[in-house]
Amino acid sequence: MTKPNEVAEALRLAELYQLAILDTQPEEGFEAVVDLGVSAFNCSSCIVSFVDLDRQWFKARRGFNSLHADETPRDISICTHTIKKDEPMVIPDCTQDERVKDSPLVTGSPWIRAYLGVPIKTPTGARVGSFCLIDTSPRTWSSAEIKMAKSMAALVEVSLANRQQQAQGAYSREPIFQDGHRSDFAGHEQSYASWRRHSDESFIALSPNLEDWLCLSHSPRVSWAWFNGLIVREHRHDVELARELGNGQVFQYQIQLPNGRLLTLKERTYKTPEEEGEALTVGLLQNIAVAAQLPRTAVQGRPNPLDTLKTNTLSFLAESTRGKLVLDLNFKLVQLGQVDDSELHRVKDNPSVLDFIYEEDRENLVREMETVLGTRLKKKAFARIRLPDSKPVWARFVIDRPTPGIETSRKALVLQYTKMVNESTMVDRNLFDQTLLGMTEKLGGLGTWFYHVDSGLLKVSDQFKTICKATELPLGSIFELTELLTRLTGKNMASTLIECINNRQAAHIECEVNFERLTGQRWFRFSFQPISNGLGSSSGLYGSVEDITHTKHLAQELSRKSTALNQVLNTLTDGTLELDEALQVEAMDAKARPLILGKETFIHQAAIADVLPGLDLLEFRKRQSELRRQGTTGDFEFFNTRTNRWLRLKFLPREDGLTILLRDITQRKAMYRDLFMVGSAIEQINEVIMVTNDLGSNATSFQCIYLNSAFENVTGQAVAKWLGRNPYPLIADRLPLRDFRKLLVSLLKREKLTIKTRYETDNGAHVPCEILVSPFVDKETGTPWSLIVFRPSST
DSSP states (O other): OOOHHHHHHHHHHHHHHHHTOTTBOOOHHHHHHHHHHHHHHTOSEEEEEEEOSSEEEEEEEESOOTTOOSEEEGGGOSHHHHTTSSSOEEESOGGGOTTTTTOHHHHSTTOOOEEEEEEEEOTTOOEEEEEEEEESSOOOOOHHHHHHHHHHHHHHHHHHHHHHHHHTTSOOOOBSOTTSOOOTTOOOSSOEEEEEEETTOSEEEEOHHHHHHTTOSSOOEEEHHHHHHTBOHHHHHHHHHHHHHOEEEEEEEEEEOTTSOEEEEEEEEEEOOGGGSSOEEEEEEEEHHHHHTSOGGGSTTOOOGGGGGTTSHHHHHHHOSEEEEEEOTTSBEEEEEOTTOSSOEEOSSOOBGGGGBOHHHHHHHHHHHHHHHHHOOOEEEEEEEOOTTSOOEEEEEEEEOOOTTSOBTTBOEEEEEEEOTTOOOHHHHTOOOHHHHHHHHHHHOOEEEEEETTTOOEEEOHHHHHHTTOTTSOOOSHHHHHHHHHHHHSSOHHHHHHHHHHHTOOEEEEEEEOOTTOSSOEEEEEEEEEEEOSSSSEEEEEEEEEEOHHHHHHHHHHHHHHHHHHHHHHHHOSOEEEEETTOBEEEEOTTHHHHHTTTSOOEETOBHHHHSTTOOHHHHHHHHHHHHHHSOOOOEEEEETTTTEEEEEEEEEETTEEEEEEEEOHHHHHHHHHHHHHHHHHHTOOSEEEEEEOTTTOTTSOOEEEEOTHHHHHHOSOHHHHTTSOOHHHHHTTSOHHHHHHHHHHHHHTOOEEEEEEEEOTTSOEEEEEEEEEEEEOTTTOOEEEEEEEEEOOO
């Protein structure tokens, strides 16, 4: 059974992750608050922080710089106590407070003494962080200061709310560590996320980070069935069982995204007790891939196993892949360690480095070391490290003199070594796959190159040089190649190549290149593919260049035509829907959302029957079947009760589903309804009603536009006979000449007229009647019309 405090903490973390505030760049609203706090309270530090699972992260701060960190572990922070209650936490002297007096932040730098903290809450009441004021001397916080601190915490909450509203339109959550540097306490680069599900609803709410992991855009809610369907088959049963228990135990599983990418996640699921009302399930997730990419220095309290091996030179050489050796003038070991160690371990017995090198390789290594001693030039050498009960391992040695200022007789040379991770022989180092490069050039028309990480050797094909106009350039090292690629692409290609090797991820760059002395610009596609050695790292990097100028021009022309087509489509439609074969919504454009959802949130992979309540699903599937068989089907009209709009749906086929074009026909439906009601009322009138066009502007094309059914009763002639024809014969020969002239003048001058006269029918009878003429104008089109009413008289 999950403890209530664990469930409450899970809900609090879910609210925190929903804000997508952790590890973001500084923002003006929060920076202004801490500036104001330091000056208004005259204290040493002011901080806006958020309390994560195991850390306190600073969004904004002034002072508190002695740690040189952007976060502190949660178990030593004072703010973790602040978020336990709604009231401010007031401590005049931290050394006298039982809760915090043993914290390293109190007993050591930054020597916190006075503390005033106010919890920062979300609109739902979750306490996610604190606004705190710190002083290095004990002080008594007045009631006015406490009140002012609460007001400033409220400003932070307003900034949070505004930030979240803006993020609903476009997410902008750049990581704070853009230059690769992280503080000593850093351990989370947006590696946490959450999901929430109420009762047995068919959808769940995602935090923004989880949206990013799932490669979704503006889809904060997704179908529960779709979300579970991402779990790989062999893990699905165990995950469903763990989520059903909801006891907060950690479980690990993998999901596969629609693009084929695999993610490894750790999750803890919590359920609120049923007696507390509506059941709520919360999942807290950690992306293992993100956590694994953190630098070694980000992990606190985790000893490096190589540190324990430094006391034994042979063990250290056997276990380490890269290391540093300091030798004296007799080539004996003085110090050893890892390449990035700031302080090296002293070697007591001072063995000779040659004792660990095979005899046939010693001569070459000694020659290079003596050269460095005599010339002070850096040299490279290859030699096999001799290890007992093990195969020989080739290593590349970079030989240099110590840093100026520390050189003594005991520190004459520094050797940095990198083992050949594929354990190749000296001959293997020089055997690049020339056959592969040649076949790629012939089959794909590509220019290729290959870089071997351990040896540093580079092979560039002639085709690559020809395409890049670099036949006369020296391309013997990766540095010269990087300089060429940087010049062609206009990008920092050094960082791109390093990321490909370190992250073992391919990269592609398309760019427009303007060569000197060459008419017209060319489009190139540069591709980079790291080659794994099977041991978790990259042994090489394969690159290619392709001239895609013709393809790019075709794509640009297609894009222009597509843009024109989309403009036409936007004019002819009021939005589009994309459905899969199971009639689940995959996408919905911005124009369609207000017509279908109103103010509700879009749910990715929701069933169409849930999106459009009351939809005749049988008729819908019938249209889908007709579309599969015939490639076309009729339109479908539907009244959406959620938005009170009439929609016309046009179905178009696609490879793995169907596209629906929407048209809002609400106004047309209302007009048809009004016309039907008016027409029904007119048909009940015994008076003859005729509508004609303007006689003054259409003297040669005077036409009868409308006649009601009473016309047949009075004249004995069919309505269809006179619609669209000149009604002049119906008037000229049937009325007395004096009355006919009055009627004609009224139509020409567009004046109202009422006359009493008699009308001659086809059988010669004279029917007493009253004639009314009234001109009017169509408000929609501005077209002038004339209304003529024949009202039979009883006298």
